[in-house]
Amino acid sequence: MTIEYKNNTLSEDVLLDLFRSMLKPRMIEEKMLILLRQGKISKWFSGIGQEAISVGVTKSLLDDEYILPMHRNLGVFTSRNIPLNRLFAQWQGKASGFTNGRDRSFHFGIQEYKIVGMISHLGPQLGVADGISLANKLRNEKRITAVFTGEGGTSEGDFHEALNIASVWDLPVLFCIENNGYGLSTPTSEQYRCRDLAERGAGYGMESHIIDGNNILEVFSRVSEIAESIRNNPRPALIEFKTFRMRGHEEASGTKYVPQDLMDEWEAKDPIFNFEKYLFEKDILNEAILTGIKNDIQAEIEENLQSAFRENPVDVDPSKELGDVFKEFKYQEISPSIKKEELRFIDAISQSLKESLRKHDELVFMGQDIADYGGVFKITEGFIEEFGKDRIRNTPICESAVIGAAMGLSINGMKAMVEMQFSDFVSSGFNPIVNYLAKINYRWGQNADVVVRMPCGGGVGAGPFHSQTNEAWFTKVPGLKVVYPAFPYDAKGLLNTAFNDPNPVLFFEHKALYRSVRQEVPVDYYTLPFGKASKLREGSEITIITYGAGVHWAMEILDEMDYKGADLIDLRSLQPLDLECICLSVNRTGKAIVLTEDSLTGSFASEISALISEKCFKSLDAPIMRVGSLDTPIPFAQQLEDQYLPKQRFRMKLQDLIEY
Template sequence: MRYHTGDLDNQNLIDLYLGMLKPRMIEEKMLILLRQGKISKWFSGIGQEAISVGVTMALKETEYVLPMHRNLGVFTSRKIPLNRLFAQWQGKLSGFTQGRDRSFHFGTQEYKIIGMISHLGPQLGVADGIALADMLRRKRKITAVFTGEGATSEGDFHEALNIASVWNLPVLFCIENNGYGLSTPTNEQYNCEHLADRAKGYGIESRIIDGNNILEVYSKVDELCKAIRKRPRPVLLEFKTFRMRGHEEASGTKYVPEKLMKTWAEKDPISNYEAFLFKEGVLTEESIEKFKTDISQEINDNLQLAFDEDTVHFNESKELSEVYQDSQYQQIEPKSDSKEELRFIDAISQGLEQSMFKHNELIIMGQDVAEYGGVFKITEGFVPKFGKSRVRNTPICESGIVSTAMGLSINGMKAVVEMQFADFVSSGFNPIVNYLAKVHYRWNEKADVVIRMPCGGGVGAGPFHSQTNEAWFTKTPGLKVVYPAFPYDAKGLLNTAINDPNPVLFFEHKGLYRSVRGEVPADYYTLPLGKASLLKEGEDLTVVSYGAGVHWALEILEKHPEIQPDVLDLRSLQPLDSDAIFASVKKTGKLIILQEDTLFGGIASDISAMVMEECFQYLDAPVKRVGSLETPVPFAKSLENEYLPQKRFEMALVELYEY
């Protein structure tokens, strides 16, 4: 192995050596503890230390780095206290996830490290978002993100590269090509000679670097970093290396040919570099021994601190209260009495525009949202007011854009993502339910993202443009779900959703966009999430609904003046105003719940169960649930009319009234 010191002095050379030595010695200690049952799992980076250390030391401490589970050298190079790392791996309270997640599945703003999730791919898009925030603020910074060669087969990898290329984001995409994705060799993972060649398809630069040569890693990455800070752009780096141990310790390495293991063992990044420094007189036997003794002492002292710490004690109220970031709702009343009659769609547009003025670092992203104004024209005219830097057309890549929004939030900005249709959110499902929803509970990070969801049937749009899929998200702790029915509510709730630091799915029924009008304050105002609206008051029964269902219920009730109900518009499904539901049911003794979604597994089922548990003694009849037919949404009007629940609701309403 050839080493070129360039203009590095002896202290620089020693720092790089110590940078690799410390994670190697920690790993060796962890492998002992794993066999002793004192930690539960370990993903080894032995043989790959030069990559983590070289990249991190080439970055500035203020620049974000997004490592994987073999990048211990990133954490040690950023000088994270070892006792906190050890506590993290033991599931102790002083660990970064307080026992809620394991291994390197955490981030820390203090050290500008954003850890992985097990789904791997989304963190590449998160890096895009972090870099986008720096670029918009004109900060000359780089974001470095790691992935393995296996994850380059995921769609998120390709989406992230494409986004970075189109927007010219200063991201270093670092591929650690270590030969195997668990047990699958590279020749069964991809059919190109070098993964670096994939950069050509996205119009970006790439480099191939010897990942076992610390001086090559550091010098080439350092040179690139200096160049990118002057001329921001993405670069794909492929580090050729090898994983000397199993994917994780339980998997072993029997699938690796012995000759291959021996070849790479001879390329060990630490022993070779140590021998080079010894030969050059930079290191001596005495200095090597002292370094190892000092590191060993540091490891043992910090391990003892972690061992001495009590195990995490379960506290139910604490667990529940930390799923979401605490958000103190601020009631903002309109400054004047001026009102205007707006369509549902115009109220959303007005709220979004006023929020853009209120938050100068709020970014709107989505397909065709810029000059075209979105397919529903909600952002029409926004570009002249806010510029294309804040109103951003995106490639068709929902997963990558949701992850990018998460990165914007991590770097202190707000994001609104428009799904062209709510149906398309399935392509961005993973980062929503596994990253945005869990990030605060896991390591106390906000996901300041609103995802707008044009949804609903009744417009003859068929199975892929008509779904109302709120139940996909009400099941997921960490997400908030809002579903207004009237222009006044839509504007006020959207403003609140944007103010809220938690991820919000904001459902907008397409059928209401241009068919429903109402008086709306001209000024900016907010409405609280989790507060239902009582639209009608009566004694006979309680009707609960949301979205278009509210209008259907009101229309059908007009045909039955003999029925005097409470009508509750939920407005928000998570948080849910269960108190309002219970109070009404206790008064009327009867409940019917109408949802547009198919019945099984929907919000109506949960409300019914809650009422049965909390209000059983007040009920004078079984709870009724009404939803759409258990089929995909059909296209033909004659089929869709029977699919939707209006007729079934009217029958159930009369039946409940007469019970």
């Protein structure tokens, strides 16, 4: 045998179970490759030769411990005994699969089996594993989380961010690297320079291990030992499994780039062939037992495959597709009290955060400098005295993994708030927001109970990297809710609703309003609905539509001009949008001007303008006007910033529209 097996403790039943558990995904794969050639499935990512890792790791975990596999980890799914008819239906895009035909292969999760599938961007799931483990740790549950990546994925920033967070927070995560030699066609010699990827653990103060990924006994025994140790002494561990990818990255890729002698070497190390030979030598397996195991697996495959084939194609129903973008949220109106106090915008935000922490015991805040320091704007100052550092968590500077961790908290039944220190920095966490949080409910029915707070906007001389108002990056992404209040009263009520909503909410807070705008605000907890605009002024000649700082600019200019003919609409919520309010006003006034602080091209003002043109065309007596900032980055010098911002251009455009 090419592989040396050592067993001092495992019973014959356990050994046979490990063999059967490896053989099952191998036989399923062999069938899938036939179906792929027949055109009955569209794509396949083969894990042939790597079964010992998937099976050994999964068998080492408790059934209620989460595992986050990749697309070569079929053995994870079969070892958790997921019904094969549903797996086969998933690969055919049928409704009884796990994504209603909306995603393919292994891009799905199943809460019932504590499996969270990958997305094609690979890296974000590492941060998700951090969040899942953080929830376990906060509940004092002795549970670990295992997450897979390939050697290629270790070059992604998400890998390093996730390891750093896990190490700093002592999270019980097993980071499992399947080092299978190639990232598509790129060999490891062109991917990293360290001798072993396990060496990277030292850079994070993390223990690391190297395991023969083709030796099922070594995988199962050593991972079981490591896992039990981590349950009792929470900490992360990095495990590098040495293995090889025997087929192409996916079947269309082939393996022509792999030297034949290397293929021959690893074929001799086949985990199933070698273990089968070992069991024969130990008189644990014989031809009769082997034939029986194979027949049972083959019968299970055929029965469930025919069940999936018999199922009709997925129904096409636009209302169902649209209805599943968000998890259902039944808004609860909580009316404000009569008693009020004057609050600044920033105080209203802070008050809402405290009230929501008291209301939701499972809510966790994460962000840079938000604990002892209270955040750069001092919004969370003093919070750790009441809520503690477990719930008010300083994070390393790694936006992507922190957002991933927020997603993991939601998967494990908690709520999360992530504070972007400045909304500009969300670009470092863009991928998990638009590709993970936004799509996950639509893909497999898992909601993202996450609020991302976005201090934004110009007018404070902060320059190109601390002044953007970037809501348009997100208003076009299905699955995200975008809220942008202009007043303390609205900010408090809408933020309370954001924490009640089980869907991802990006909550924009204009920095220039933090300490400049005051208002009488109810002292008690209350909520305001999303998708309901506020009519601030009534007129019959022109409709002004705006949000954020634009609301205050519009009021100031209307006062200066002493113009009484405008309907002034504060949208408050951009997604969902109160289109009814807009159309009712425009159909009455016949003129519309849309004001945004964002640079004009591609702004949300353009979307509103298009909607008005489509819905209210017959009522229009003038062209729809759009006013936004210049199509440049935001400059620092006051004179340049004043020129960049749209306030004075709005005055001129409004006058033009009045005179049209």
